[in-house]
Amino acid sequence: MTLNYYQNNAQTFFDGTVNVDMSSLYESFTRHLSPGARVLDAGCGSGRDAKAFHEMGYQVDAFDASSEMVALASQHTGLSVQQMTFSDVDAQQQYHGIWCCASLLHVPAQELPTVIQKLANALKTSGIWYVSFKYGDGEREKDGRQFTDMNETSFRTLLQSTSEVEIETLWKTHDKRPERDEIWLNALLTKR
Template sequence: MASITADYYNNNAQSFSDSTINVDMSALYNAFLPLIKTHGHILDAGCGSGRDALYFKQQGFTVSAFDASEALASIASEHLNQVVAVNTFQQITAQNQYDGIWCCASLLHVPKDELPQVFLKLQNALKPNGVLYVSFKYGTQERVHNGREFTDLNEDGLTALITHHTELKILKQWQSVDQRPERESEVWLNALIKAVPVL
């Protein structure tokens, strides 16, 4: 995560956590969790407040989590009652470790030219047949908005990234609207992506 974006989250961690902690994520959970084996290991990558990681833990999954913001990782550690690492996507080194990786509104802060390498790291971190969830704000540009850097993607952009640079397989892509109050005009691209075993 660029320092400008990390600075934003460190300076606004509590207000960001407060604004996102109660968002209804059930539709996304219902799309993702049935694809993860019972009591499997899920990585919440860029976990923010720890909202989703806590839900996964409550459903009986083993959960690991990290965030690039020290302040958000601290808040998430309290919510989860376990240590949340301070890491970036570029620092992922795990191999064949996770049944699922959840990247909800987090990969969108990775510069577009670094996404191919990051997707390879995510691919390597997944077990064979593991599933990755990602979401991006819908669009085609890189931009700075309210002190944060964003990489926007549409279906074609994500498909190109996955098919040209990885052995991952896109299971499903769909659009959704933001669930936060007064943000209904914002459209998100969601995708479920599978780690296909190499024969």
């Protein structure tokens, strides 16, 4: 369902997200990274963030599940964006940073613990990991997309599925897109 949405609406989604100013969120994340660090943009969508990190001098790997989004992101970033899902992640201790901006929210709640573990495995010890979810609690469908919303309590409960990561910071923000009024739960995680 969600994949079909992005396949059929890739250009519209790209156009609506590619120029959103995410610099305040980038700063929260990148201050934990050394120059030239290796970063994974997991569920990269338009490639906006992968491009920004690449331009900052980081080594960036990016993937998305939608072949249409992969094509647009590859063209936008100049990077070799991979088509894969979170379930396909099999890297071990490979990344200094992982960026999951508005991407994990499409994973069904019952699959999230497994996905969290796969991504935790890909993160180096002491690595930093940014995640964001629409603020709320529970699963819903909207406009042909599946969402798993999180609040502070449900997110802390989710993280109990892996002992390797802990919350560095947890905060709420307003949607960065001017026409949207949604609240987002943001988290920076570190790997022990």
